Every structure is written in C-alpha cells, then in structure tokens.
Amino acid sequence: MHQRIQATFVATAITLLLLALPCAAQISLVQDGEARAAIVIANTPTDTARYAAEELAQHVERATGIALEIVAESEAPLELHTRVYIGDTETGQRNGIDTVRLPREAYIMRSVGNDLFIAGREGNGDPLSESNPNAGTLFGVYEFLEHFLGVRWLWPGELGTYAPKTDTVELWAVNDMRAPALAFRGLYLSRIQSVINGGTISQEDARLGFSPEGAAAYGKALKILLRRHRMGGVDIKxxxxxxxxxxxxxxxxxxxxxxxxxxxxxxxxxxxxxxxxxxxxxxxxxxxxxxxxxxxxxxxxxxxxxxxxxxxxxxxxxxxxxxxxxxxxxxxxxxxxxxxxxxxxxxxxxxxxxxxxxxxxxxxxxxxxxxxxxxxxxxxxxxxxxxxxxxxxxxxxxxxxxxxxxxxxxxxxxxxxxxxxxxxxxxxxxxxxxxxxxPNYLHDGYVMPHFETKQEGGFFKFAYEHGMEGARFDSLTGQWAAQGPRLYPLVA
Ligand SMILES: [Zn+2]
Structure with missing residues (x-):
C-alpha cells in the first residue's frame, strides 16, 4: 500500500492543494521504500542527542522497514535528498538554529532547504532522567514521531508501541518551537521505583510472578515510556x-x-x-x-x-x-x-x-x-x-x-x-x-477496569487553566491491563 505522510504548518487550503500535486516534498526521509535521508549528529554529540537520533531511527525503521544511517556531522552525506540534524550541530548554528537561549526542555523543529533540524538546549545528563532539563532535542524527536509518523506509545515495551506502516515519510516546510506546557510532569512509580534505583524486587512482588530480571526489564521499559510522553521537570518541582x-x-x-x-x-x-x-x-x-x-x-x-x-x-x-x-x-x-x-x-x-x-x-x-x-x-x-x-x-x-x-x-x-x-x-x-x-486517584482500579476520563480530564484542564504549575500523580501501580485505557489519555 502506497501511503504518503505529508504535513505542513501552512494554511490548510495550501496543504490540500499541495497534496493534490504530484511534486516532490521538501523533506524526504523515506520514499517508496527507499532511504532518502541520513540522521546527522554532532561529531561529539551529547548522550541526549545520540539517544534522540537512535529513537528516531528505530521508529522510522519500525514504520517503514528502512534503517536510516546515523552519521557524524563531518561525514554528512550531501548526495542524499535530506539530512535530519538531531541536536546542537555546527550546521544548525550556521543556519540560525540557536538553542542556547531556548527555555529548558524546549526544542526548535525547522526545515532549511531540504534539511530538517530538531534541537534543544543540550548538556550533560542522562536522557532518561526526569530531572535532566536538557531534554529538548529528545522531546522534539518525540513530537516529530507523533505528528508526522503517527507513532503512539500505549504501554511499556515493544507491544505497546504503535507505528503505522508506510513506505514513505515526507513533509513540507516546518518551523516550530515548543516547550512543555507544565513546568513539571510525572507519576510516582510505587514499588517499581526501588528496582529502577538499582534495588531488588520485594518478596511479595516476586510471589506475584515478577522475576528479578522481569522487574528490571519492566522498570527500564517504564522509564523509556514515561520519557516518550515527556515526563520531566522534576528538578524544579x-x-x-x-x-x-x-x-x-x-x-x-x-x-x-x-x-x-x-x-x-x-x-x-x-x-x-x-x-x-x-x-x-x-x-x-x-x-x-x-x-x-x-x-x-x-x-x-x-x-x-x-x-x-x-x-x-x-x-x-x-x-x-x-x-x-x-x-x-x-x-x-x-x-x-x-x-x-x-x-x-x-x-x-x-x-x-x-x-x-x-x-x-x-x-x-x-x-x-x-x-x-x-x-x-x-x-x-x-x-x-x-x-x-x-x-x-x-x-x-x-x-x-x-x-x-x-x-x-x-x-x-x-x-x-x-x-x-x-x-x-x-x-x-x-x-x-x-x-x-x-492526585491520589490512580490508587483505584487495580483489578477491575475502572474507566473514567471526562471528570478527571475536566478537572485537570481546569487546574491547568487556573494556575497549576505542574502535576505529579500518586501512583503508577503497573496495572496496565486494568488501567491502561485511562492512563494513556492522562500521560499523552
Ligand atoms: Zn495547638
């Protein structure tokens, strides 16, 4: 099936017109099952830029079957149609992608000619840490994946990752700058937190069927999932x-x-x-x-x-x-x-x-x-x-x-x-x-699906509109089968 993903932030009327025309898109990552781009990172990238590039490559491959190459800036392949620059690069700076003055956790996503730049303020720090303020580059990649590839992360791990199949990933001009709407965003992780911190699984949880290896794998997948949903800002809460x-x-x-x-x-x-x-x-x-x-x-x-x-x-x-x-x-x-x-x-x-x-x-x-x-x-x-x-x-x-x-x-x-x-x-x-x-209300619905979104979403929106700086929920208990349908709209 031939499916084109095209998008633009220009007016809808222009978009519709362009979609109707058979001309080449400005940014082309994959076209008809052929790689048209490389992912470019700085010669000495930060951990966050490297991780963001890997996340992009992994999800594009999941959607298209095409593994885009990740290359250092000094080896950027000029013969390809598009270069996707991830993180702070010299080329980005030359093209006015100024990340230094960006707010914490913010990113710029901008096309210049046939190339695309996604970059935030960067620094040292673990890309998966919710206390790392230099996550803009990573958040920009997630925005790209959601918006242009339709990727959705429903629950932890491979099985909860949905990337619609396509053989073409292309888009028109883009120019976006965004920061998280809330200063801090998070969920307390209940008993799995100690495993994430390097501890061992409790005897009680082990009796419920979690092996130590299973608990560690779940903890890791959970951290990845929450970061994909842009949880963070914990350092300023x-x-x-x-x-x-x-x-x-x-x-x-x-x-x-x-x-x-x-x-x-x-x-x-x-x-x-x-x-x-x-x-x-x-x-x-x-x-x-x-x-x-x-x-x-x-x-x-x-x-x-x-x-x-x-x-x-x-x-x-x-x-x-x-x-x-x-x-x-x-x-x-x-x-x-x-x-x-x-x-x-x-x-x-x-x-x-x-x-x-x-x-x-x-x-x-x-x-x-x-x-x-x-x-x-x-x-x-x-x-x-x-x-x-x-x-x-x-x-x-x-x-x-x-x-x-x-x-x-x-x-x-x-x-x-x-x-x-x-x-x-x-x-x-x-x-x-x-x-x-x-709120404490995630402590309900452990075993029976307990599905309410209208009131809780309404109150959350109300609080946001009336001065809420951030939100941290107590707690994510891990009952995905029972709570998944309600957790998704909450974290997304
Ligand atoms: Zn008293």
Whole structure:
C-alpha cells in the first residue's frame, strides 16, 4: 500500500492543494521504500542527542522497514535528498538554529532547504532522567514521531508501541518551537521505583510472578515510556512530604507541648511510637525549633502528618476560620465526621495552616530572604479553601490532593463534588500560593477496569487553566491491563 505522510504548518487550503500535486516534498526521509535521508549528529554529540537520533531511527525503521544511517556531522552525506540534524550541530548554528537561549526542555523543529533540524538546549545528563532539563532535542524527536509518523506509545515495551506502516515519510516546510506546557510532569512509580534505583524486587512482588530480571526489564521499559510522553521537570518541582512524621517518637517526651492537644486533655498520642501524631502549630517554640533545624538554603518543608485530625488547643482554634453550619453531604469527613479524627479537632483547619505557613515563611525570610516554604499537601483538614483573607504569596508552594471523604477521592464522583473541588482550588489560588496538583486517584482500579476520563480530564484542564504549575500523580501501580485505557489519555 502506497501511503504518503505529508504535513505542513501552512494554511490548510495550501496543504490540500499541495497534496493534490504530484511534486516532490521538501523533506524526504523515506520514499517508496527507499532511504532518502541520513540522521546527522554532532561529531561529539551529547548522550541526549545520540539517544534522540537512535529513537528516531528505530521508529522510522519500525514504520517503514528502512534503517536510516546515523552519521557524524563531518561525514554528512550531501548526495542524499535530506539530512535530519538531531541536536546542537555546527550546521544548525550556521543556519540560525540557536538553542542556547531556548527555555529548558524546549526544542526548535525547522526545515532549511531540504534539511530538517530538531534541537534543544543540550548538556550533560542522562536522557532518561526526569530531572535532566536538557531534554529538548529528545522531546522534539518525540513530537516529530507523533505528528508526522503517527507513532503512539500505549504501554511499556515493544507491544505497546504503535507505528503505522508506510513506505514513505515526507513533509513540507516546518518551523516550530515548543516547550512543555507544565513546568513539571510525572507519576510516582510505587514499588517499581526501588528496582529502577538499582534495588531488588520485594518478596511479595516476586510471589506475584515478577522475576528479578522481569522487574528490571519492566522498570527500564517504564522509564523509556514515561520519557516518550515527556515526563520531566522534576528538578524544579519543590519537594513535598510529611515533615512531622515520627516527631512524637523523637521529641514527644521532651516537648509534649509541641504536639496536638486531644479531647481527653492529653498531648500527643497514647502510643509513644505513633508516627502520625499531629502538631500544635501555633506553638512558637516549635516554630522556632523548625527554623533552627532548617539549613537556610533548601526548601523549608512543612507537611503535616498523614492523618486527619488537628490540635484542639485554644491558640490553634483561634487561628481557625468559621466552620460551615451545613457541610456538603459529600464532604462531611472534611468537616469533622472522619472517624480517625474523633479525638482531635476534625473540622477545616485551612486558615490555621495558611497562617502557620505564612508565619514560618516570615521567620525563614529573616535567615534567607529568598526562602521557599513548601506547605506540602493541601488535603484532609486543609482541603477546603481558607475562609479568612490571607496573602501567602509566591514563596509558598502547596500541592492540591483531593482526599478524605470517599466521594472526593476518586473519579467518577458527583458533579457537585467536582464543582466543590474546583471552588476549593480557586479559593487556595486566591491566597497567591503556588499550586501543584498531586492526585491520589490512580490508587483505584487495580483489578477491575475502572474507566473514567471526562471528570478527571475536566478537572485537570481546569487546574491547568487556573494556575497549576505542574502535576505529579500518586501512583503508577503497573496495572496496565486494568488501567491502561485511562492512563494513556492522562500521560499523552
Ligand atoms: Zn495547638
């Protein structure tokens, strides 16, 4: 079958006209099953440029059966119709492909005569690392493969890679420059992360059928897949985490007053080893201790413990805003009905914590005026937007996690719950805080296909349109058979 892939960024009418004419395309990689181009990289290419060239060659071969040669710039074959320059090259520089001033992870894709240039800002670094900002060249190649060859990466490995068969890959003039729309993009990888980091598979996972070799191969394929979907920016994502986890065990004996007052009049938790004991955040000695422990340079982490329920002391309660008289039926846990918060204050403590973060930022600024505070997670008792007016500003960062009430955790949820969540996002945004999105909802649907895209896609788009800096999902659990159809639109 003779199929032509032709595309252009010129107006549609011109494209249609050109498609109707039997003249030669400007850029020709493969024509009627014959190689018409070589892939050209610098004489001393970066790892990223080399890897990007290999990715291009591999996918063109998969689609056409033709293996294009990868050559060094000094040996670029001038007799061929087209040269596809990948990464920073002298020829590119001579032709005005200026990568130095490009934003991080951005690329230029531009035709000059019959040649094509795909290049981003380059540097040392592992092309597969999501913390490597010099990935523009690689991302440009992926854009090319998706746009001009129709390649799709559905799940990890060969079987999930789809490249439509063709005997011709040609296109007209192209001139594009693009950077990722979100500063950071990612999925936490759950238990396979330790294997990717060089660890071994857990006994439990091994019992489920993963051999150590199989787990390592899966981890590698997963990294490749996620990079093909342009996951990255992890190096500029402010950290988040449960700072106060384990503090009761460490400091509870000496400083019980730093910990939450309970309804029975005691501080902390009956179990001296209980790790998720909440703090008494209005306690100034605690605040000063946190500042004294901080190195003065890195992001100051302030994430609460991973359990609902907060301190009931008068000082903390004085920082809280008014509670709703009639909480929405789908958010009763958030406002106090969560069984896990019954010994503590279970209502909304967003105003209390917003004030805590602001106070801590002011204290931190005395040591370092550029200090960034990470509130970590905006969820559980802090999920509702603050009621009282407060300006948090751009030195405080938080990650929105829809959680707590069963109706707020997973999609699909009642439409009015989605609308409520959007209102909380907007309310937090009004404080001026920097917002990331860190949903937990991929923890559902392990065994049964659980297929919802409309609400989750809608909320993601809403967040993007209302100040979301980036998103990192918790977690990719690896249940591709059950979750694949929904993961694809999410990462693509
Ligand atoms: Zn307190």
């Amino acid at each position: 402010p950290p988040s985490g449960h700072l106060f986890y384990g503090w009761w065990k460490r400091y509870g004996k000496e400083h019980p007053e730093w910990f939450a007052l309970r309804k029975d009049g005691t501080r902390g938790h009956p179990d001296p080893n209980y790790n998720n004991t909440p703090m008494c955040v209005s306690n100034e000695a605690l605040q000063d201790f946190v500042i004294a422990q901080w190195d003065g340079e890195s992001v100051l982490l302030l994430g609460p413990v991973d359990r609902p329920g907060r301190c009931i002391c008068d000082n903390c309660r004085a920082w809280d805003g008014p509670q709703p008289e009639n909480p929405p039926w789908f958010a009763t846990y958030v406002y106090g009905a969560d069984p896990r918060s019954q010994e503590l204050f279970g209502g909304a403590t967003s105003d209390r914590y917003a004030r805590f973060w602001k106070v801590m930022r002011e204290k931190a600024a005395k040591r370092n005026p550029h200090a960034i505070v990470s509130a970590s997670f905006i969820y559980e008792n802090e999920l509702p937007a603050p009621v009282l007016k407060i300006n948090l500003g751009k030195n405080i960062y938080g990650e929105f996690v829809q959680w707590q009430d069963p109706h707020l955790r997973y999609f699909p949820m009642p439409d009015e719950a989605v609308e409520w969540l959007k209102a909380q996002w907007l309310g937090w945004r009004k404080t001026g805080i920097r917002l990331g999105y860190r």
